[in-house]
Amino acid sequence: MRERANARFCRFTTKFMYNKNMYKILIVEDEINIRDELATFLQTNGYDVQTVVDFCDVSKQILDSDVHLILLDLNLPGIDGNHIAKEVRKQSNVPMIIVTSRNTDLDELMSMHMGADDFVSKPYNLQILLARMERLLNRSYEGDNGSKLFVAGVQLDVAKSTLTYNKQSIELTKNELRIMTTLFKHKNRIVLREELMSEMWDSDMFVDDNALTVNMNRLRKKLAYIDLENFIETKRGMGYLINE
Amino acid sequence: MSKYTYLKEHFYILVLGALLSALQGFFLLASKLSIDTVILFLVSIWSFIFGFLFIEYRQKNGYYKQLKDQLERLDQKSLLIEVIDEPEFQEGRILYQTLEEINKNYNDRIATYEKREKDYKEYIEMWIHEIKSPLTAAKLMNTNHPSGISKALDLEIERMNDYIEQALYYAKSSDPSRDYVLKEIQLSDSINAAVRRLKQRFIYKEIKLSITNSDHMITMDSKWLEFILHQILDNALKYTDVGGSIHIDTVVHDQDLEVRISDTGIGIDPKDVSRVFDRGFTGENGRLEKKATGMGLYLCKALCDKLYMSIRLDSTVHKGTCVSITIPNSRFYKNLL
Numbered sequence: 001m002r003e004r005a006n007a008r009f010c011r012f013t014t015k016f017m018y019n020k021n022m023y024k025i026l027i028v029e030d031e032i033n034i035r036d037e038l039a040t041f042l043q044t045n046g047y048d049v050q051t052v053v054d055f056c057d058v059s060k061q062i063l064d065s066d067v068h069l070i071l072l073d074l075n076l077p078g079i080d081g082n083h084i085a086k087e088v089r090k091q092s093n094v095p096m097i098i099v100t101s102r103n104t105d106l107d108e109l110m111s112m113h114m115g116a117d118d119f120v121s122k123p124y125n126l127q128i129l130l131a132r133m134e135r136l137l138n139r140s141y142e143g144d145n146g147s148k149l150f151v152a153g154v155q156l157d158v159a160k161s162t163l164t165y166n167k168q169s170i171e172l173t174k175n176e177l178r179i180m181t182t183l184f185k186h187k188n189r190i191v192l193r194e195e196l197m198s199e200m201w202d203s204d205m206f207v208d209d210n211a212l213t214v215n216m217n218r219l220r221k222k223l224a225y226i227d228l229e230n231f232i233e234t235k236r237g238m239g240y241l242i243n244e
Numbered sequence: 245m246s247k248y249t250y251l252k253e254h255f256y257i258l259v260l261g262a263l264l265s266a267l268q269g270f271f272l273l274a275s276k277l278s279i280d281t282v283i284l285f286l287v288s289i290w291s292f293i294f295g296f297l298f299i300e301y302r303q304k305n306g307y308y309k310q311l312k313d314q315l316e317r318l319d320q321k322s323l324l325i326e327v328i329d330e331p332e333f334q335e336g337r338i339l340y341q342t343l344e345e346i347n348k349n350y351n352d353r354i355a356t357y358e359k360r361e362k363d364y365k366e367y368i369e370m371w372i373h374e375i376k377s378p379l380t381a382a383k384l385m386n387t388n389h390p391s392g393i394s395k396a397l398d399l400e401i402e403r404m405n406d407y408i409e410q411a412l413y414y415a416k417s418s419d420p421s422r423d424y425v426l427k428e429i430q431l432s433d434s435i436n437a438a439v440r441r442l443k444q445r446f447i448y449k450e451i452k453l454s455i456t457n458s459d460h461m462i463t464m465d466s467k468w469l470e471f472i473l474h475q476i477l478d479n480a481l482k483y484t485d486v487g488g489s490i491h492i493d494t495v496v497h498d499q500d501l502e503v504r505i506s507d508t509g510i511g512i513d514p515k516d517v518s519r520v521f522d523r524g525f526t527g528e529n530g531r532l533e534k535k536a537t538g539m540g541l542y543l544c545k546a547l548c549d550k551l552y553m554s555i556r557l558d559s560t561v562h563k564g565t566c567v568s569i570t571i572p573n574s575r576f577y578k579n580l581l
Contacts, residue, residue, distance in 0.1 A: 031377050031380075031381065033378075033381040033384075033385070034377065034380055034381045034384060037381060037384035037385050037388050038384055040384075040388045041384055041387060041388055044388070075373070101372075101373040101374075101376035101377060101380070102373060103467060104423075104424075104425070104467055105424070105425040105427070105465050105466055105467050106425050109425065109427075122376045122377065122379070122380040123376055123379045123380040123383050123401070123405055124380065124383075125440070125441075126383070126384070126387055128440075194447060197443075197447050198443060198444070198447060201439075201440060201443035201446070201447070202440060202443070204436040204439075204440070206439060206443075206446070206453045206454075206455065208447075208450065208451075208452045208453070209450060
């Protein structure tokens with residue numbers, strides 16, 4: 001069962017990878033279940049994942065690896081994650097997100113002080129974790145380029161909030177951008193209305209069902225300007241789909 | 245210590261004095277001594293008796309009066325022994341030493357309980373961090389292996405997390421130490437974070453949410469505020485029917501800022517409104533909703549008190565409920581430090 005699921009995910013992963021290099025993520029987490037499942041989850045979402053299994057000299061392992069981002073747990077056997085963060089920060093600027101079950105403002109301040117770039121408390125909202133990782137990676141490695149997504153000749157520039165097709169561009173509102181980004185990331189599969197709403201809520205756009213319909217209609221009209229009338233397919237009673 | 249009572253208690257001395265005077269007077273007169281000598285003798289006996297009573301009364305009255313005054317003055321009565329001196333006379337010393345002994349014993353017992361409570365709180369906090377690991381693992385597994393029940397399971401995991409948070413803040417609310425960090429934060433960040441956690445329920449119940457005027461810098465512990473807002477919103481969601489709406493508005497006053505969370509829910513019976521912040525109170529609505537524990541608003545109140553905020557609830561049956569929390573301005577907290 002597990003293998004089949006993994007196989008499915010691998011297929012999905014290759015299909016899923018959009019025009020970006022595979023980022024390498026290092027997970028430093030001692031709970032085996034979390035480590036494995038998080039690795040699977042990140043692989044599903046298009047990342048190349050490495051894990052630390054031996055907790056002797058973690059900072060050296062981190063410095064020796066050539067990963068793009070570290071997910072660091074604070075409660076490690078025999079060592080405090082903050083200490084590792086501090087050690088790593090002395091020699092490297094690799095982006096680090098602290099992922100921990102400690103969740104007070106004091107813990108957060110402490111970790112940021114030690115050089116972490118972001119702080120996410122367990123049990124995390126996975127979509128939010130992904131969003132934070134993506135933001136940090138884009139900021140660290142890509143400048144503007146990282147924020148461009150492509151489907152069937154249509155280019156979505158997330159940073160500039162524009163959609164370009166055949167050299168014609170339209171500007172998108174915050175809500176529209178979020179809708180398009182979600183559809184682009186899940187191209188070739190139906191995105192449920194509920195899923196869209198959930199994504200928008202994660203970005204602090206608290207739309208209800210009616211507002212989503214309104215937004216969707218407005219977006220379609222805009223798309224018509226650049227000859228993309230049927231770019232978004234509607235699956236009645238289910239959701240929306242864009243195809244490569 | 246009244247003079248009259250003192251005399252009454254020392255009545256035997258007066259009786260003995262009278263008997264002695266009578267006896268001595270009789271003998272001295274019988275021995276043919278002059279009446280002057282007898283009177284002189286009697287006067288000296290009585291001045292001795294009264295002198296003794298007077299001096300003893302002054303000494304004891306002085307001490308016990310000080311004792312009583314100090315006791316009245318003290319807020320913490322058990323500190324009495326710290327502010328009085330050991331007296332010069334023996335019965336006072338016995339009292340003093342007894343008090344001292346009792347106090348010591350009492351302090352030891354308090355220290356035991358304090359330690360026990362502290363240990364318990366530490367354990368609870370550790371436990372809460374521990375339990376988050378399996379919860380995170382469960383959530384990840386649920387996401388990685390989607391099935392027909394994934395969504396329902398996700399909601400259950402969220403509920404578990406909510407109850408765990410409640411336990412954590414319960415431990416914090418009863419802790420006398422200041423367990424929070426005050427810093428400049430954006431009010432809308434806390435509101436959004438609290439809302440985000442409840443998104444599934446908002447979407448599932450098709451409840452319309454509007455947030456207005458939330459862009460303000462405030463001085464607060466963002467996590468505590470987020471927890472309080474989460475509790476209030478959780479209630480609003482629980483008691484608002486499908487298709488209803490929730491509105492979060494902020495009003496700025498001179499000294500403070502008021503966040504109002506109003507819903508179009510079933511409202512609260514007027515006779516219950518005054519008791520909603522009581523520990524364990526569930527009221528009429530709570531009985532309808534079997535899952536009500538009566539802890540949510542009680543905790544909000546306790547945490548607000550610790551943070552110098554105030555919380556108020558207004559409600560009309562069948563119309564809705566409005567909970568407002570008042571947050572003092574940054575100046576207030578700066579003066580506090």
